[in-house]
Amino acid sequence: MSLPQRQTDIGPPHYEHFLPPVIKKNYGKWKYHEVLTPGTMVHVAESGDKIWTVRVASPRILSTVTIREISDIADNHCGGHIRFTTRNNIEFLVSDEEKLAPLIEELKEKGYVVGGIGPRISNVIHTQGWIHCHGAATDASGLVKAMMDEMFEYFTTKELPNKVRLAVACCVNMCGAVHCSDIALVALHTKVPVIDHEKLKNTCEIPTIIASCPTAAISPDPAKKSVKIKESKCMYCGNCFTVCPAINIHDAERDGIAIVVGGKIGSLRSDPKFSKLAYTFFYNDPPRWPKVIAAVKNILNTYAANARKHERVGEWIERIGWEKFFKMTNIPFTFQHIDDFTFMRETMRTAATFKW
Amino acid sequence: MSLPQRQTDIGPPHYEHFLPPVIKKNYGKWKYHEVLTPGTMVHVAESGDKIWTVRVASPRILSTVTIREISDIADNHCGGHIRFTTRNNIEFLVSDEEKLAPLIEELKEKGYVVGGIGPRISNVIHTQGWIHCHGAATDASGLVKAMMDEMFEYFTTKELPNKVRLAVACCVNMCGAVHCSDIALVALHTKVPVIDHEKLKNTCEIPTIIASCPTAAISPDPAKKSVKIKESKCMYCGNCFTVCPAINIHDAERDGIAIVVGGKIGSLRSDPKFSKLAYTFFYNDPPRWPKVIAAVKNILNTYAANARKHERVGEWIERIGWEKFFKMTNIPFTFQHIDDFTFMRETMRTAATFKW
């Protein structure tokens, strides 16, 4: 069987080939939009043209079976056009109001979940986990599924003070949006990695390993033609493992999950913010990690009940103060919450002002 | 002539010996106070007793001649009691309203300046300068005098939105309050120090010198049994000069003065703040440094005209934003304003939000 003629450096297809006609026509000339339901909105162009969007949840891992199915739906209602969002939801677009109801009907019929628009929870940005990554300290997709089952109403119906952006990363490389999310899970190793000196000698470059360590915990071990790790300096980031497979960071009993909160990306009202540590550690507890999910719900519910309209999680916490956040959520405050190194400097309180 | 019997480790005299009777009686039982004039206030105790304070400016350098003179005044009106403030002003205290006017009269007669209470400029925290310190890149007392002559009305009469705390330091050791003052002057060296290798060899410890450099600019020069300085890494802090007199940091032509703004110490309304760089550099221009003083006035006047009541300089700037501060004051923005090293991280803007 002969292969077609390969091409190189052509880049992706030009986006114009894929734009629905109403978009091509009104490109850059939209005037306003209205959110109609938790899963639908309409954008109105200066020309008066309109486009309705129906947003559908996706597990992000899609089989070709499912991609073919949503293509069928898009053929039936959307003139063969479809898009995905930056948070991995699927969007069906129609330029004719009459097409909206039948589209939604078919979607519901086939078990698709409509929602995620407006001040609520949308899809969870996440990473590969045990499904594809060698570094994963947890599974990302499983956590997302377990979490979204419990948050489901906030995707499909209920409102929150503002959007709440969730994320999951399966190690501190954080191939996602954890560091700037409203509520996010990040998997941690908590034990100094174990070195296979024989393997290391043959497979890895010692200077690269030494340079990889953020805390300078690694030094040469000339006797073994390998390296050694100063235990008190290691914070289990796994960067040495990334550059050298002979260093094993995994530990089934001590890998676990932290929850960070209060990050955001947009500049509305307040600057983009980093997420900060809320819960320090949970053991891995697949397939549904009940304690982790309960903890997320605790934070979410406290936010939902107390924040002002339009306040993001981080804005709410900053208004009430972190000591009050810990009090209201009953999250235990530990040594681990206090930052280290020069980061400590900006994060310690430098005012004799307290809430009790 | 025989000396009296020395004592050791006795500490300072007990403060109770020096408290005026009305203070002893009402110690810890004050109820409220009222500012009566720019230089006088009254404190009222729960007992109903009152104490009037008259504050008088001091150059801080006082001759014994002057100390005797103010002692005479205190004898005449204050029962032989007197105090100094944490900003080096002199305070005369009376417990009887009738004594107030004659006290003030004698003070004015003898040329003392009454003022500094309430939302205005008080005395300037400063350092030794050319009067006593080997490290001084300028003279502190001279700058204070030149500045306060121009700010005089803000000490004696005029109000400002809030207190404006001024400070002067004659080198970056900053033996004063520069790093947290509303407006402050700090003298800078701007040239890499010059090493007298012969002298260094005999008088200084090389490891101490190397350790003293914050930027690791200094390394051994074994050939000369001395050290060498990597020019591109030196930011002229003078710390090497402090630990080793064979390293000369002074340069009459290139020593100069920077102006920093927006610091504060109290926690009222907003956390204590560091001062930030406003004007990068002025040449030394004794005896009156006219450009420096004009620059301070420029900042002060812009603040006075635009801040809200009770806003400190730093609070005003943070409300309007630094770009607007630079615009309103016409201060040139230079590469030097942008911070270096890890400090850069917290000081660069991380939002696409701008005023133009």
Add this chain to the structure above:
Amino acid sequence: MPKKYDTPLLDELEKGPYPSFVTEIKKAAETSDMSADALGQIEKSYRDKIPYWKHGGIVGVLGYGGGVIGRYSSLPEEFPNIAHFHTVRINQPSGFFYTTKALREICDIWDKYGSGLTNMHGSTGDIIFLGTDTANLEAIFAEFSSRGWDLGGSGSAMRTPSCCIGPARCEWANIDTLDICYQLTQEFQDELHRPAWPYKFKVKVAGCATDCVAAIARADCSIIGTWKGPILVDQDEVKNYAKGGMNIAAEIVRMCPTGCMSYKNGELKVADEDCNRCMHCIAKMTKALRPSGERGAAILLGSKAPIVVGSLLSWVVVPFIKAEPPYDELKEMIRNIIEWWDEHAKPRERIGELIEVKGMRSLLEYIGVDPQPQQIKHPRKDPFIFFTDEDFEKVYTKDKV
């Protein structure tokens, strides 16, 4: 018929209302041996709480240095069909728009050569095809590229740029995000496919400071649309919002970060010279408020995940640059930025980390951008100030200071 594994733990994750990745893997596993074995191995991970994947070696297609992530099962005897399980990154079209025709075409290819599993999309933006064998890579590439698709980035290279939906369906886009994304991707084809830089370099393009593509947090080069003119207010629409139940004082005026709005007698006013264009009021009252005047982009640099020196948000480097076709100024600016980084960085040093090491001045001088207060949150605090002799000849001259 692919092998069936007992997956009691994963089966738990098919329950509940949210769409299940397990169901997707099972769907693929009906026809793909790879997906079947993957399911088996993942179940084992769920039981043992560790991953069973090994580091990837260098795998790829001829003439390219990236686009494929090598991955091997560490239990190849137990799960032979995923002894190799590489992912292929295909560069997505700007804005994630597709025709169903195109989608079906890529599904056909993947069913033929791969696991039948995808990520739509990866965090960087690529279409991720999850799991194939080294032997298939050339064929996969030929099939895709002949149909107009190309590989995405990986390794120490330009990474696949991505963008928000922007002008395609958003009233706030100040720049043509889709076009800029496309043009930059084309411009850097060589650098995208042949890793030759110190480390990865990511580009994301957002149409406004709302930043729906997380540019400011997840791209070494964050291009964000902005404008310079005033906010136009339609007072009739303001009244409609009030009628509709919006508490304009609390929800808009009080939440304006610069305090530059006022609302009196049903009239909403903006003191434009104090507005910092945060987008809050515009987003919440889209019918009543809109930006006007000059449009352009801000270039911010440096954001990244925590490894090695802590997570960074991007820093403003170019507060305002014109961004109109053919984008020459923009492209040159980005080229110069990358050049500076490429020249100075150590291996595995992101541009944000390098800026910290070399100082912002070094970069700004190289790319010819003036220092401006719009670049900073606030000026330095400590008087540890570097000067050059030139500064004293040009800036701090005796007549001026």
Add this chain to the structure above:
Amino acid sequence: MPKKYDTPLLDELEKGPYPSFVTEIKKAAETSDMSADALGQIEKSYRDKIPYWKHGGIVGVLGYGGGVIGRYSSLPEEFPNIAHFHTVRINQPSGFFYTTKALREICDIWDKYGSGLTNMHGSTGDIIFLGTDTANLEAIFAEFSSRGWDLGGSGSAMRTPSCCIGPARCEWANIDTLDICYQLTQEFQDELHRPAWPYKFKVKVAGCATDCVAAIARADCSIIGTWKGPILVDQDEVKNYAKGGMNIAAEIVRMCPTGCMSYKNGELKVADEDCNRCMHCIAKMTKALRPSGERGAAILLGSKAPIVVGSLLSWVVVPFIKAEPPYDELKEMIRNIIEWWDEHAKPRERIGELIEVKGMRSLLEYIGVDPQPQQIKHPRKDPFIFFTDEDFEKVYTKDKV
């Protein structure tokens, strides 16, 4: 008769309305050869724009290691009377209160042995006697100490503690600043006079968060009074302020950093559980508002000038500690803090710098203080988290997490 120098530049600084240091030096120079020469040398500095002082060697009094700063003219031929020009630091009384009798006594000593010039006071708090000869030091010390005065600190030692006027004349003092300052000074006499620590250690005591002694910015150990109870509101006085022209909404309620105040129908309310005790409202409406309930001190550590790692403000370490005579708990806490520092610091490393190097946990565990959210502005961002095996046995136990 001391020599007269021509001082045209300094004479300029006798003009103008603010009191002049030049006048003071001239007054002293009328009878003191030292002050006369000092004036001459300072004039020369004004002309040449550099100081003419040399580093001090080690000079002092028997049995003491500090309290005198050695200083020598670098032009001893030209200005022989200031070949030596050491300063003597005398520990000031708490709150800077004096009787005129005491002042005259110390003037007598200084006129006899020194330049007749003082600083009332130095930045740390001492009375600074400016300029004397090595030969006079023992005599000076004997004269002072026999009259109840002692030297202040210098070198790598406890430095002279100082405090705000506090309960002596201020309605907001939560702690007895004068007494605490005195008691701590007494407690650390040995450490104050005999430098034996890695570097200087400064203590300042403020009665409330207004911090009129700049404790939070200029003391390694900043002791600041605070309270736990509600703010008491006298509504009649609130009305008086309003009548007096105060715009309570703008000046008080809007400026409250926690937004916990409301003002309706002439009534001012504080939601005490949200108040962070910043002192603004109390300071501006002292007749109407006052703290109540439990009083104590917060201990903050680490503030200092920029050399070497950048200026620091003190960090909250002990958010609340009882501070009542005999201050045993407070003294022990401070001793332990110093012990930890003394044990770990390198030479010339201040406690703030050490905390950064060793981590806050090391200190907190040593002094037995629990981690509390009151210690931080916000928790860490990056997940680079240290754990001990003990943490997993005690804190992160399987039944709990």
